[in-house]
Amino acid sequence: MDQPNRSNPPEVIIGNNQITFVLNQDIYPRDIVLKTCYVYIDRMYFQLDIPRAKIITVTVKGKERLAPKELEKFKDDFLDELLNALLRKRISRQNQKLVEYIVGGAVTAALEKADARMGDTIKEDAVDPNRIEREIEALKKELEEEMDAA
């Protein structure tokens, strides 16, 4: 009977102030690995490689010299952050349609409101077509009165 394919856990080699993670790209895609490196790039030195198909290696060195315990903690944190990034990607993919609907709805509503406002202004002008003429007459009258007074 065939055994189901089991993926090995990520291989981690801890050395002198240095850790190497050997990751399977089927589980940890390249963008996820890059995102995770970005989180720690101000504290650690990184070099990445793809030595063979589907395998990505991340070599990490502490900017400050790290004790074995600190390296061990970093290893756990890095692996957690990888999962965190994976989960965030999955959630954002799942919610993508929902976000598009909400943003689309908000934009449509804002445009409709703006159209309605423009319509009201045009309507106001349309209610009294003689308003401009009356205003001109009133201005003329005012000017004549001023001239008479002078």
Added chain:
Amino acid sequence: MNLVNKIHFNKKLYSLKSVETTAEIYQEFARFKIVNGKKYIDIEVDITDNEESSEQIIDEFKNYALLLNINHAGN
């Protein structure tokens, strides 16, 4: 004393442009010779400094090149 170090960047992860830009930025600390190979970008780093600071320059160089690639990938 001049120290010559070698760095190899996998082209699937590091673009030639990003490596060249990084070399331009770090040229005041070292001389770089970039060879664009088939699978790797090979860099010879010639540093006129002590071993410790040359190691730091190389590590900083690697981080900067990675950062440019992360930003370019839209992360």
